[in-house]
Amino acid sequence: MSESPGHVGELLRGWRQRRNLSQLDLASRADVSTRHLSYVETGRSQPTSAMILRLSSHLDVPLREQNRLLLAGGFAPAHPEHQLTDPPMAEANAALEAILQAHLPYPALVVDRHWELVSANDAAFDLLDGIDADLLEPPVNVIRLSLHPRGLGPRIVNIAEWRAALAARLRREYDATGDPALGELADEVAEELAAVPGSTALVVPLQLRRGDTVLSFISTTTVFGTPREVTLTELAIEAFYPADVATRKILNGH
Structure with missing residues (x-):
């Protein structure tokens, strides 16, 4: 659009x-x-x-x-837009970092409207350990990184289910925003979709192999309430929580 x-x-x-x-x-x-x-x-x-x-x-x-x-229509823009590092955004930026740190020891990250990485806590970066360094050169697209064969893709146990969930979410976001970049990303993810067997799970988990263990996460998305600035409307915090007792114990160091 x-x-x-x-x-x-x-x-x-x-x-x-x-x-x-x-x-x-x-x-x-x-x-x-x-x-x-x-x-x-x-x-x-x-x-x-x-x-x-x-x-x-x-x-x-x-x-x-x-x-x-x-x-x-020949008029000036009505809504301000800043970089996250600009002085007017200081309190919003501080809030984002506070949420990321408070979520430890669980992973959390901030993405922009195109799913490019803005910030992340140490637990999120720990999950990326061993990934090719060139894939972590900014800008990092979190969707592509999670599915890339040299990224997290080979480590995701339920890759077909996870890809299908991402494709559906991207399509909804494209339908809502009309952003061509989201449409292209949705098509890219959907290109390799495979049939996914039915599941009784309430939420699609991210099942990530780390060494000899499999960490299972469910995620939530947090956005700013009542924003009137362009950048703030387009930021989202993706916070991951343990989906089972074993993952909770591992992340809590028990």
Whole structure:
């Protein structure tokens, strides 16, 4: 979606169609007339910045894409964007590092919108011990690293099940954001999907062989609540927890 050509109306129409909404559905939600919305989408009417943001809100358009819509409409971006190391982000950055450290002795890492590694705690880096150094040269894509034959791929016991779970998640994220890079990553992961037998597990675990043992993890995803800055909306903390007693004992040093 971020690379779609055309005027702001065409881009808004693309987001409406991505959300599977009719013009009537969106007009009703945004409290505008269907005729006016139609004029905006065809370019017969130039929307104000407030109208672009109103429609974007009801279409759940990511902040980065809202800025692009505003630029396409001839307006300045409404949402700030910083590097994580910039002074305005100091407290957010400190919060991320505090969460990573507090999660020890269990692995946790921070990824951006394209699943590139932003930060990780020592337990996460311990799981990467022995991986080819060139695969750890920034930028490190966590998805590719986990499946790479010189990465974690050969160590993942349930690789087919894990790949299928990743492909499904990436597809959902692409559907939500329209980000072409996520679509390409989803297709890349799905290329080698194999049939996965049914499972009664409540959560798909990551089963990782380390030496003579197999560590089994379940994971949670944490994001910032009510962010109004582009970078913060795109960061996620992936925290891994023991999925069985044996893994918990090993990680806790018992």
